Amino acid sequence: MNELFEQVESLQGLLVSHATGGQEDEAEYTRLRQVVLAQAALEPVAPRFLRTSRSLGQFWQFIKSKYGTYAERRTYLWDEFRPMLELLERGSITPSDQIVTVAIERFDSANVQAAWSKALDRRSSDPEGAITMARTLLESVCKHILEEAEVKHDDSPDISKLYKQTAEKLSLAPTQHTEQVFKQILGGCTSVVEGLGALRNRLSDSHGRGKVGVKPAARHAELAVNLAGALAVFLLATWEARREATT
Known part of the structure; x- marks a missing residue:
């Protein structure tokens, strides 16, 4: 390199x-x-x-x-x-990380960039923290898009509600399409968000645990971060395409 x-x-x-x-x-x-x-x-x-x-x-x-x-x-x-x-x-990051990093850096949002950077840094050394930041990344992306679109949102809604609001603004909600293949794919995106929210609640460091707790491994963090990164790029690219189409 x-x-x-x-x-x-x-x-x-x-x-x-x-x-x-x-x-x-x-x-x-x-x-x-x-x-x-x-x-x-x-x-x-x-x-x-x-x-x-x-x-x-x-x-x-x-x-x-x-x-x-x-x-x-x-x-x-x-x-x-x-x-x-x-x-x-930054030659140590993988091609998929590079694609997400480049796409995120194109957008003027310090919160989005910080969340992605922290998620990458913590994947191996701090899986719990990485899972928390994966969820934070999606939350930051959704808020960034909604604020640029001048759409009001609650300050800290649950991630599923925030994503639904963003998806509807971008015409990415399954109910906004009639083709079964699109409904299936977009429904899958919704499931990813819901799954990340559940994973964060179950395995991240955002909640306290009792004596017997499930501790995430690096592979769990890798999955959460990769899913969040791919979906973040998709949302940001869709938002950019819609802005360009109206200018």
Whole structure:
């Protein structure tokens, strides 16, 4: 992964140089571009212009029309490459974690990002805490969406009620569809939320226990965090698509 980091960094430097008056090697650009585009894990965070700028000439036409000054071009390219470089620096996380992390970081919500980060950090060392944060992640995502949509919600409702309100706003409630396959899939999402709420109440650190308590293992936390992460991405992506459709 260190080698890939260095190649991405080299591509960034090459493009910064070319965008600010330098004359770079076409073959090297082609090689580095292909390295980046061949990495499935980098696809969600790769700059979009890399897909369309197949040559340095095409990149030059893109960048000179987008920004007129060298300073603006440097800042733009640094910002565009930052997600890839940060992702590679966190090389210990799995591809599925990367996808969720990138999707969540696109949304300006400190609560959502903090919940996901804590859920990841606690999966192995603190399964109880990870399960609590998995539920908190979904709660934060639902509240984030409802607040952006200017929909009133109780400050701390149970997660099933909060998810139902969010799903109805996004037209994801099973009752809002007639196709059986969609009703089944969306009903499954509802069951996941209800299950996470129950798991949190049963196995997390959110409640006290008696002498004989069920203690969660790392695999329970892994399941809870992965389910919460996948559903969080689905909700946020649906919300983003609906906003784009109305603008």
